[in-house]
Amino acid sequence: MNPLEIKLKTLTPIWTGGVETGKMDRLHETGIIGSLRWWYEAIVRGLGGHACDPTGNQSCPDKHGKRCAVCELFGCTSWQRKFKLLILDKNKRVFNIKPHEKDGLAEGTPMIWRFVELRSICDEEKWLLYQAIRIASEYGAIGGRTPRKPQNNKKVGGDFGLFSIQQQTGFPQEVSKQDVMNWSQNNGFRQIKPDNKWPNLRWFFFVHNQYLKREAINNLIGLSKNGKRITSHKDFQNALRGQRAVSKKIFSFETPPGRIWGYLPSQEMCQKTIAHLQQLEIKPENIKTGEEVLNEL
Ligand SMILES: [Zn+2]
Structure with missing residues (x-):
């Protein structure tokens, strides 16, 4: 059997969640697994399956010991x-990061993610895992969801978390979306009433070939030009802006050819956001909804 592997290359630095003291020579993979889980949850919810919020007070298992389809993996x-995720360099050795990159991976780094099965992973789970990686790569970003402040010495404004998949092995091709939907709904997984705030791919929006500068993002999310004052309280703006401890839900990347993505708690707010993006001169042909991405699976 082929090992489950994804060969990829970073397009920007990738933040990996820091490195534990005393283990400075090994890449910390937790940040990457956390991101993959986040995308996997959004896809499962988008397909009508159940996924708990692992950070909230309704996390699995429930009082009957059941777990959701995401916690299962x-x-x-x-x-x-x-x-177990092994991050390997192009020679298939466990990745060693250079001291000055100890907080993450540099731009242009080739690497291999090897998923070592500790327990049998079924084809539906492999398919979902691959889609999580592919969708994050084509439309989103990984490795932490709060962008770092722009740094003076960077060519582009502190983008990070972008990567491209070059090859994959071991992920099944013959699984259908319908198989996965049936599997997620009929295997005795925990059913959990979803909170609309939990990311659902259906209500994501993606822009390619364009990006927005900070002032335009501020306009979109209802802030003054300098971002210091709230100027508009439309529902979709409140949702995108996030509140106090919750980070904002829109991300813009200057790295060519440009990318924006974000998510809302409902289809209606997603549509309002897309309408506002068009007022900011984002071209309709550059916009895709999460629903469209799901329909293409
Ligand atoms: Zn769960």
């Missing part, structure tokens, strides 16, 4: 993750 209290 990624683990939760009393259930270990089914895989």
Whole structure:
């Protein structure tokens, strides 16, 4: 059997969540797994399956010991993750990061993610895992969801988390979306009433070939030009802006050819956001909804 591997290259630095003290020579993969789980949850919800919020007070297992379809693969209290992620360099050795990159991976780094099965992973889970990586790569970003402040010595304004997939092995091709939907709904996984605030791919929006500068983003999310004052309280703006401890839900990348993505708690707010993006001169042909991405699966 082919090992589950994705060969990829970073297009910007990737923040990996920091490195534990005393283990400075090894890449910390937790940030990447956390991001993959986040995309996997959004896809499962988008397909009508159930996914808990692992950071909230309704995380799995429930009082009957059941876990959701996402915890089944990624683990939760009393259930270990089914895989180990090895991050390998192009020679298939465990990645060594250079001291000045200790907080992450540099731009243009080739690497291999090897998913080592600790327990058997079914084809539906492999398919979902691959889609999570592919969608993050084609439309989104990984490795932490709060952009760092722009740095003076960077060519582009502090973008990070972008990567491109070059090759994959071991992920099944013959699984259909319908198979996965049936699997996620009919395997005795925990059913959980979704909170609209939990990311659902259906209500994501993606822009390619364009990006917005900070002032335009501020306009979109209802802030003054300098971002210091709230100037508009439309529902979609409140949602995109986030509140106090919750980070904003829109990300713009200057790295050519440009990218924007974000998510809303409802289809209606997603449509309002897209309408506002067009007022900011984002071309309709550059916009795609999460629903469209799901329909193409
Ligand atoms: Zn769960």
